[in-house]
Every structure is written in C-alpha cells, then in structure tokens.
Amino acid sequence: MPLRTRQRECPDADLQGMKVIYFLSNLWSWIQENATVFSGLTSVGMLVIWGVYLQLLLHNFRMQRRPQIIINHGYGRGIDSRCIVSNMSQSAVFVDSIIVKLETSDGQYVTDVTDTVDKQGEGGNEVDAKELRQVTRQGPLGSGEYMNAGTFRTLLQKVASEHGISVDESCRPTGEAGFSNVEIRLIMIFGAETSPIGASRRFNMKYDDDKKLSLVPETIGTQQLGKRRQRLKVRRWQRDLRMPLNSAGGNER
Structure with a gap:
C-alpha cells in the first residue's frame, strides 16, 4: 500500500513542476516582450527618487539660510x-x-x-x-x-x-x-x-x-x-x- 500511494503521488508532483516551469517560462517571455516598458518605469522611478533627494537638500539649504x-x-x-x-x-x-x-x-x-x-x-x-x-x-x-x-x-x-x-x-x-x-x-x-x-x-x-x-x-x-x-x-x-x-x-x- 505505501508503494502504490507513492507511485500515485509522483505523477501529480511532476504535473505541478511542469506547471511552475510553464508559468516561469511565460513570465520570462512577457518580461522580455515588455523590456522597454520596464526600462522606462525604472528610469521614471530613479528620476522621482533623485527629485525627492534634491528637494530635501534644497529644503535643508533654505532652512540654513532662513x-x-x-x-x-x-x-x-x-x-x-x-x-x-x-x-x-x-x-x-x-x-x-x-x-x-x-x-x-x-x-x-x-x-x-x-x-x-x-x-x-x-x-x-x-x-x-x-x-x-x-x-x-x-x-x-x-x-x-x-x-x-x-x-x-x-x-x-x-x-x-x-x-x-x-x-x-x-x-x-x-x-x-x-x-x-x-x-x-x-x-x-x-x-x-x-x-x-x-x-x-x-x-x-x-x-x-x-x-x-x-x-x-x-x-x-x-x-x-x-x-x-x-x-x-x-x-x-x-x-x-x-x-x-x-x-x-x-x-x-
């Protein structure tokens, strides 16, 4: 009985693994297809971070001069x-x-x-x-x-x-x-x-x-x-x- 149960579970495990591989493969393909969009979003994000940083520096400078x-x-x-x-x-x-x-x-x-x-x-x-x-x-x-x-x-x-x-x-x-x-x-x-x-x-x-x-x-x-x-x-x-x-x-x- 334990051997038969293990044999029954192996196909299910293989099926789950194949689904994960298929999902990751599709995800990677989608990322490659939209690489330009991700690059643009990354640039915008960096621009926002630098803008906030410069705003903090400007605020600190104004406080020192006020x-x-x-x-x-x-x-x-x-x-x-x-x-x-x-x-x-x-x-x-x-x-x-x-x-x-x-x-x-x-x-x-x-x-x-x-x-x-x-x-x-x-x-x-x-x-x-x-x-x-x-x-x-x-x-x-x-x-x-x-x-x-x-x-x-x-x-x-x-x-x-x-x-x-x-x-x-x-x-x-x-x-x-x-x-x-x-x-x-x-x-x-x-x-x-x-x-x-x-x-x-x-x-x-x-x-x-x-x-x-x-x-x-x-x-x-x-x-x-x-x-x-x-x-x-x-x-x-x-x-x-x-x-x-x-x-x-x-x-x-």
Whole structure:
C-alpha cells in the first residue's frame, strides 16, 4: 500500500513542476516582450527618487539660510517681565537696533532703545568690552543664544520720557491719552549678508481692575522680515530712526 500511494503521488508532483516551469517560462517571455516598458518605469522611478533627494537638500539649504528670531516676554507677563530676544537661526545675527513703537489714543511714538545709557552717559568714559552688554543691546547673537533686552517697564519709560509722556508707577499715562499696544522691532544683519533683515512682535496692553498692566502677544509667533519686499520695510524703520516721529505716525507702518 505505501508503494502504490507513492507511485500515485509522483505523477501529480511532476504535473505541478511542469506547471511552475510553464508559468516561469511565460513570465520570462512577457518580461522580455515588455523590456522597454520596464526600462522606462525604472528610469521614471530613479528620476522621482533623485527629485525627492534634491528637494530635501534644497529644503535643508533654505532652512540654513532662513533667519528665525523670537521675541517674547519672560519672567511673567506684567510690566516687569523681561523682553527676551532669541536667535533660533542656523547662523549668527548681528543686532543693530532695537526699536519700540508705542501706540496710544493720541498717536504712535517710536524710540530707539538700543543703548541702555542715558544721554549724559553717552560718549563718557571708555567702557570695557566685558561691560558692553550693560550699556548697549547692540552686538552679535549666536545660533541658539538669547538676549535680555530689559524689562517692558524700562522700555516703556524710555519711550514716554523721549516724547514727553508722563506715566505713573504702573506705566499708565497720567494725561488723557491711553496706551493700547507696544511693538518690539529688531534691525539685524544675518550671517554674511549686507542687507538688513527685521523681526517684530506686538503686545496688547491690558489693565485689570487693580490697574495692573499685562502684556498679551497679538500673534502666536514673531513676524520675520527677511524677504526682499519685507526688507524695504526694515529700511523705512532705519529712515524713521534718523527722522523720529513726535506725534501720530502719518506714514508709519
């Protein structure tokens, strides 16, 4: 009985083997007949792979060349919170000017707050290089570094003093004018570029029932001004520094 069973299975096995050989033979013939199509598909596939690879390289290159500056408040949200400037770019930036624009019910006022000394201290005794950060906010900012630009109280008081606005201890105007928002502007040089770039962020000023001031960012992120059209706006900021506004801004944007 086992011998007969084995003899019965051998023809079936041979038949299955012949079917496999016949299928592979037809498959090979079909591949040879359509070799041109397969060659074209292979070329298209390689082209797609190289296209994706080059796109990734281009994206990485653009990320390295794109400035990313963050302006935020730290250590609270009140008037004594710090204005923090962080450089999240791949390259260093040189902070040329820090400008504060204060909007009130009577108009808008722009002041350069780059230097932290008053007019009597400017041009005085020579300052040691280690102490430069104590008298000016100008200077290089490496990748991943941040800078404390001072408290918002200090910045607002300088704007108010520059334009003859009287404020109380909580930085509320003593006159009829009311503060609405404050905008921090930066003029910088990015990497080896010669044309200045900019960054800005606006904070709305809210007073609670206890007359305490809180600063609420108007946008989630910082506006980056690095494109060609945006750099024209930065140049207007530079012109405004040479011709400061004394009252309502007119063409100020």
